[in-house]
Amino acid sequence: MTLRETHERLLDIAIAEFGAKGLEGASTRSIAAAAGTAMSSITYHYGGKEGLYLAAAQHIAERMAEEMGAAAIDAGDVASADPAQARVLLHRIIGAFVDRMTSDKSEAWTLFIIREQNRPTEAFDRIYGGLMGQMMEQLAALILRVTGMADEHRARAVTGTLIGQALVLRASRAACLRLMRRETMDAELAATFRAQIAQNTDAILDMLTAQAKEPA
Amino acid sequence: MTLRETHERLLDIAIAEFGAKGLEGASTRSIAAAAGTAMSSITYHYGGKEGLYLAAAQHIAERMAEEMGAAAIDAGDVASADPAQARVLLHRIIGAFVDRMTSDKSEAWTLFIIREQNRPTEAFDRIYGGLMGQMMEQLAALILRVTGMADEHRARAVTGTLIGQALVLRASRAACLRLMRRETMDAELAATFRAQIAQNTDAILDMLTAQAKEPA
């Protein structure tokens, strides 16, 4: 195993452990053991538990940029898109996010991030400062483009609610599964939710578009 | 302090601690200290750490029933409601849930529950088996009533997405606040989200109603 692979493994395990038990709850001993290295190497490379925690946050931000970068859009494209094009771009971002929330791989990341959302530390800055913040800003800009509405503050509120439709699939997964009378989030169920969220999104965008034209 | 008050305090603190650090991460010592009692009393009354954890889940279910019981609706009312009445009832449930998600008090509960959603234990059964499951079932039934649609499975999927719009305000609060360029979830911001979610909900219900009529 190369040095780089060891560090990747260490960070992946750290994300899972910190996500499940929090900064205080997780143990560097078990993280190191699971990664097949000595605990003291964490002290050496990351300066201790907190350093590893921040490195884990950084790792999430970087991997998020790699994996969802394809759905991210040039700022220039957003600014120059007509309403129909903007709607396509918006659906692409939302769709990619739904895929992430229904994927099994998202569990560790999401727990880590949700914990930081409720009690943000420096780690949240590293995550939000990456792709997450950019994508939310882009969504808000796209909503303005699609609907022709002028109220930017409201477009941002809508952005939050759109994201929530997908987030619930991860943050409240067990309740969603019971509601759907399923045991697991299989591909079929994920497709059901993805289609429904796309439909809901269009309904909301149409409503906002109609409202924006009304006073004119 | 009465015995009952001590136990209430102990459970409230336990919920916060378990929510923040998980079952393994939390410490009975600090929970007992914060509640002003000896650690061994947890062993005596709850049989140990796990017993306290389950009692905390039970406590959440009971308090949830007390606080949101006013928004819960008689099953008979749901079954006999016409579309307009059903829409009013649906907005009442969603509105109460938004209020809960924007409230500061919801933080401890929500963290506890979200953790259980990702790795459900017996504790999740106690919570979902209470008001949470009932309310989700009622929402699904109301959606069928409002829209006249026949596909129950789809109505359940819509239920999940509707809940997500509000859940995001708690599960992803820090990101929502940054997106809205605010520091705290004050009453004004909460009202903004509540109004927007109500509007989105109507847009989705209208879209589903139109679709249900289309093939006829």
Next chain:
DNA sequence: GTCTATACTACGATAGAC
């Protein structure tokens, strides 16, 4: 750079005083 050995603190559980 990575490991072992060790110092020190905190954990959960239990036994026994009151």
Next chain:
DNA sequence: GTCTATCGTAGTATAGAC
């Protein structure tokens, strides 16, 4: 029923061998 005392285990950090 509530407390103190104590046991065994596991935590982080550090020093030093290699």
